[in-house]
Amino acid sequence: MISSKILIIDDEPDFSALLKANLDETGEFIVQDINDSALAVRVAKKFKPDLCIIDVIMPGMDGGDVVARFSKEPELKDIPVIMLTALVEENPDSSVGETHTCGLPFLSKTSDFQTILACIRKHLREDVLT
Amino acid sequence: MENQTYSARGRICTAITLAGIALAGLIWLISQLNTSAGNQIVATLVIISIICLVFLTIYKTETANQSSQCSDYFIEKNKLLEEQLNEVTQENHTLEHYFSTLMEEIPANIYFKDLDSRFLKVNQSLAKTFDCGHPTDLLGKADHDFFNDEHADKALKDEKQILASGKKITGQVELETFSNGRHGWVLTTKMPFRDRNGRIIGTFGMSSDVTELIEVKNTLERERNMLRSLIDSFPDKIFVRNACREYTLVNKALAEWVGAETPDAMLGKTPDEFYAEDVVQLGSSEDSEILSTGNPIINREWKYKKSEDDIRIMLTTKVPLLDEEGRSWGIVGMDRDITTQRKTREDLLIANSNLQHAQEQLIQAEKMESIGRLASGVAHEVKNPLAMIGMGIELLSKRIPENDDTGQDTIERMKRGINRAKKIVEGLVNFSSARQLTRELKDINLVISDAISLNEYQFRKANIHVVQELAKDLPAVKLDATKVEQVLVNLMINSQHAMPDGGTLTIRSYATQLEKVIKDEGARTADHLREGDGVIRIEIDDTGSGFEEKHANQIFDPFFTTKPTGVGTGLGLSVSRKIIELHEGTLALTNLEAGGVRASITLKIPETSS
Incomplete structure (x- = not known):
């Protein structure tokens, strides 16, 4: 089984490290995390992730800017993205707790790891199907 | 009587004497006839003449006596008349003294005028009033010499009326204005002046200076009018009642209140003609108490049913009226309709209460807003560390062996704690995002x-x-x-x-x-x-x-x-x-x-x- 590559872009190094550790623990993913959003495009181009988990509120370039920049990059524009942020609450109506806004899935940062994992798997699966 | 008797006798003796003379003449005539019958007649006549002469002698004697008696009588009579004349003269002097005293001393102006309204006689007081040295200085002068035309014309008109009608004018109050502008009020009486035969030969009169009295009266009148205007202008119902509860003074407001045509229409009447029985009874017992104790009633509040759907809140004050000896003879009272003020006060209280309520609302709402803003900020800041702890617990839970019950239990407790914190944060976010x-x-x-x-x-x-x-x-x-x-x-x-x-x-x-x-x-x-x-x-x-x-x-x-x-x-x-x-x-x-x-x-x- 080929591991999916996940890029975490979050200015909180403690959170990104712990999320990465949990994802690593599953053995399903190859995970890289960066805490400087300015490096996001460059790292993504090099890392070539299958999915990006992006925080929204970040200094300098915020999550929205990162997505905008990705959309301009042909090699990055089709990479599925999950916006993981403290701005939203877990959506009880969604099986994976996500809320869709502006065509992007938003997931609460306080969602438990299993919910986040389910959401990641769902979007990877959808990406494969498409 | 004695004198009358003398007179009658005198007249009889005179008649007999005259008759004797006549007979003597007749005898002389008959003796000229020379007849026997004539002689007899002469004899008879002689006898008669002798009788007459006797009578005449007697008469003359009596007359002499009588003349002496008459002289005494007239002397006496004359003396009496002199005494009477002296008395009359004395009386005249006294009367003259009285008159002159009256004229000079009385503090009133007295005058006598002729048919042309010129002064015949005046007293010292009038002379003084006219600034003349002596009353005689005024003789022959008229009102126009002293007063302005208006007053002098009026006086002349009155006097002409008196002369024409013979009727007097009494108790007339006049404003006298002198030529120099000085003026004053007088109370005057004018009458026709008649001679001994009752013929009108002029006028006379008397006037007293009542300027001070009139000014006091005018002042009192002004004050009374002012008081009347004042009590009539009051919206409160003001009244004075005597001990029999009869109104002796009522203002317009009360008359209108009870539906009387005028305040005067209520005078002499009692409250039972204007108020319902219960009101009358209450008022009556109150009045009795005030009159007997002398204690006033101040601001008693009561409800007055003006009509079926019009209940008024009244405020009544009643005070006893005392005579010189301090006894209550009546009551002065005032009823005030405070329905509107009461309602306004209640509205104000409600408004005040609402205002306080609104203020509390505002404070509370501000508090909520502040909490909302605080919650929003706190929620976001707390969520990140919560997420980290969640991730950490998730990672650690895999490191604890399955047989380590304490470890597993600790992890579960921590997970519950995280979930509770997450709920609170979620609530805070909802609270703030509800905007x-x-x-x-x-x-x-x-x-x-x-x-x-x-x-x-x-x-x-x-x-x-x-x-x-x-x-x-x-x-x-x-x-x-x-x-x-x-x-x-x-x-x-x-x-x-x-x-x-x-x-x-x-x-x-x-x-x-x-x-x-x-x-x-x-x-x-x-x-x-x-x-x-x-x-x-x-x-x-x-x-x-x-x-x-x-x-x-x-x-x-x-x-x-x-x-x-x-x-x-x-x-x-x-x-x-x-x-x-x-x-x-x-x-x-x-x-x-x-x-x-x-x-x-x-x-x-x-x-x-x-």
């Missing part, structure tokens, strides 16, 4: 049905019977369906928690007109609703134990909860009310008489809604 709504016209019954559906399973599990009393064809309401659904779910969960042993949950909806706006502390938007507004009401009744009245003012406070720790965050009701307020509606909780709580949501029906 943004997406409203559109919706059928409220659909929102209610969705909320029930979401809780259906929970209700069944908790043995709660749900009764729906949703009115059909309710007008659409402009609302954020998601938020209102959140409120309904919240209230239903509260009801469920209030019925741990099961019960009945009744959800009702209906349209109505708002009768009274219930202001609630902290409810900032209650002012959007006005009495008479068309509203939709949603009521959620449970059959639980209700809330304690002492908590009535706290139930909407953030973090206030009576639920066990961990079950409720204390944010549900404050968030719910916040959401309803943003819909310009109200949310209220009341204990039901039969037990349980009614949550009542009132939402305004938009005017455009059909």
